[in-house]
Amino acid sequence: MDYLSIESLQISYAQDNQITPALKDLSLSLPLGSIGVIIGPSGCGKSTLLSVLAGLNQNYQGTVLINNKSPKECDATALILQEYGLLPWKTTWDNVGLGLQIRGFSKKETVIRTEQILNKLGLFHLRKRYPAQLSGGQRQRIAIARSLVLEPELLLMDEPFSSLDALSREEMQDFLLELWQETNLTILLITHNIEEAVFLGQKIFVMSECPGTIIKKLSNPLAGDYSARGKIEFLETSNSLRSSLRGLN
């Protein structure tokens, strides 16, 4: 049974007095507890897809089911963006507690949960800092903490590590994998980076140019294998992905 299933999704935007399709006949599915990665050219509608899944955009046609519920009904999703996800005017503590506050948790419960998640992710010592006082990697860890504190089932990540340098990026990939292994999270992650897709994605979806649709689905047994980064199969999968992306232009 698939946790996430999308069928014939179609979305259009009204732009300059004309309606332009952003996504067209897009279908994909993801089993519970797996990591899916979407890779595709800029402007092909990846962020649009995530906004639908996060329940932020209801102007779509087709079927979208998360655990058999519509995205609007499902409050077990969490969205993590590339940048600007954390509010610069709130400290780490307040940023992480924000979701709990919004969802009406009591003050006491908010404190307990916030403290718990910060400790678990080794971020407690950063609780009084503002985002401007944190490194890019720390900021993304805190963004993840803010999502996890709500105990989501589906984590939607929109190019979460794109603005990080190569080393922090690999650290964050490892960090995400560890988290995922400890939990039952289903993750759908968007990336521009082929190695990241092969390292993290049990399922890899390649998207076409705009209007975006899935043109290739790949099951990837190498995903989550820390030693895979050096293996020959890793390079082969990467190269095959690279050529299907090249084929787009």
Added chain:
Amino acid sequence: MQKIELMHKSFNILTGVIILIVFWYLLSLILNTPALPTPLTAFSSFFELFTSELMPHLTISFYRVGVSLLIATVLGVPLGLFIGKNKKADEFSAPLIYITYPVPKVVFLPIFLILLGIGNISKIVLITLTIFYLILVTTRDAARNLPKEYVLSVKSLRANEFELYRHVYFPACLPAILTSLRLGLGIAMSVLFLVETYATQEGIGYFIMNSWSSLAYDKMFAGIIAMGLMGFFLYLLLDAGEKVLCSWIHL
């Protein structure tokens, strides 16, 4: 750390005051006219008159400016946020604001005097109207330019419209709002002076002009010093407010 900063600031202010007074003193020597008394004469007149004559006028002026700033903020900030965040409201109001914003509101003084009387209300309305526009436009522009990712990420936590205003729009625009208030304060003081020179016998503006017309230049300068200090005090208040409310800006 903060203490050092405070000392540094006080030192800067002191230096500024000394330079100003020296300049004033030299100028009064050069011009050698009763219309520009020396700083010593002016300040001794200021201290002499402070509790007796200046204080009642200052109080009423302070009230006029303070209330105006308050009303302009309470009206301008929510409206500016709303317009900046609502495309329809923005499109509707933009031409209206565009046309009326550059019109100097002080030209309506005669009309307000007729319609609202010569009491405090006409004065407060005029000062309020002037700063209101400034706050409205600044807040609107700040809200317009807010990165949409902030809104998306908080919306995805299932925030409603009110929570977006509370956690995103308002705090994001607060630095711009406080800047517009500081600019507005300077303008408010000018408008205050103007409205207090017509059809009133109260307020520091009246005191200054009245001293002027009776050739009491030392009294006039006592009034100018009082007005300057009042503006400075309000400015410090806003500055402190920004330090407390927007500490994240100064990281």
